[in-house]
Amino acid sequence: MLKVGKFSTGTGSVPVPDPFCSSLQHMYNYHDFWLSSYILKNNLLLHTFFKSQPTDIFLASFMKTGTTWLKALMMFSTLNRHRYSFSDHYLHHHGPQSAFVLLDLETYPITDFTNLSHPRLFATHLAHTLLPACMSSCRFVYVCRDPKDVLISKWHFMSKLRSKDQPPLSLDEAFELFCLGVSEYGPFWEHVLSYWRVSLEFPDKILFLKYEEMKKQPEVVVKKLAAFMEKPFTAEEEKKGVVGNIVKLCSFENLSNLEVNKHGRT
Numbered sequence: 001m002l003k004v005g006k007f008s009t010g011t012g013s014v015p016v017p018d019p020f021c022s023s024l025q026h027m028y029n030y031h032d033f034w035l036s037s038y039i040l041k042n043n044l045l046l047h048t049f050f051k052s053q054p055t056d057i058f059l060a061s062f063m064k065t066g067t068t069w070l071k072a073l074m075m076f077s078t079l080n081r082h083r084y085s086f087s088d089h090y091l092h093h094h095g096p097q098s099a100f101v102l103l104d105l106e107t108y109p110i111t112d113f114t115n116l117s118h119p120r121l122f123a124t125h126l127a128h129t130l131l132p133a134c135m136s137s138c139r140f141v142y143v144c145r146d147p148k149d150v151l152i153s154k155w156h157f158m159s160k161l162r163s164k165d166q167p168p169l170s171l172d173e174a175f176e177l178f179c180l181g182v183s184e185y186g187p188f189w190e191h192v193l194s195y196w197r198v199s200l201e202f203p204d205k206i207l208f209l210k211y212e213e214m215k216k217q218p219e220v221v222v223k224k225l226a227a228f229m230e231k232p233f234t235a236e237e238e239k240k241g242v243v244g245n246i247v248k249l250c251s252f253e254n255l256s257n258l259e260v261n262k263h264g265r266t
Contacts, residue, residue: 027184033127034186045108047132055119056138057229059100062191063125063184064153065145066211069250071100075121075141077246078226081237119229125185128194138205141225142195145211147188151178218247 027034035043059075061067100123101113113120124131128140155174162169181187199206207228214221222243226232233243 034184036184039104043130049109050132052134052138054137057119057121058140059123060140060142062188064150065143070143077250078222079231127191128198140206142206143209143211144192219243222246
């Protein structure tokens with residue numbers, strides 16, 4: 001179901017301009033979620049061409065909920081702790097974004113992901129109801145965040161990227177639109193609930209995390225995630241301080257001071 005119309009009435013004949021976007025593009029209401037034309041096209045191709053594997057692990061989230069930190073800390077570094085030393089780690093030379101494939105931006109059917117090691121790690125901002133049925137056998141880690149912080153973070157982020165051809169988007173405008181659900185991948189609450197409901201029914205398939213808990217007790221969350229991904233820490237690893245070393249490696253202070261994260265772009 002593709003609904004195209006002005007968000008205020010739902011009866012118009014043109015797409016809705018994306019208020020948060022950095023360029024003059026539009027969003028479409030597809031199965032009750034707002035997607036840009038590019039993401040919508042890729043979602044349709046994803047359903048047609050993507051072939052999941054039972055060992056695949058997906059990181060799912062709404063935009064600006066701490067996804068980059070979770071990629072580095074909770075998943076990549078935990079899963080690959082036997083492949084790299086802390087003195088010369090992969091993240092010392094590559095940005096956290098490169099550790100995951102963002103399915104929303106891939107080009108299908110050109111990309112087949114046969115070159116990825118197992119378990120394959122993917123990320124998506126799509127709501128659970130927009131994902132192909134083949135992914136139902138895979139494991140998901142979902143992270144949510146206080147919506148007030150999501151709004152402010154996204155508003156600041158997109159304001160920096162916003163085209164000079166567009167007038168600035170005020171916080172009041174952003175607040176009103178966010179509450180109406182008019183934001184790419186939104187509405188926010190429906191996005192969160194799409195994963196939360198499934199996590200209640202299938203807790204072995206979806207681990208539901210909160211960003212605030214990650215900040216408060218990162219080591220506890222790291223161990224919880226390791227167990228969920230079937231890579232639990234041994235007593236010897238815990239004694240050697242491996243969990244604490246992962247948290248330190250992936251801390252904001254450490255990652256932001258690395259040369260690889262000071263220059264270049266993704």
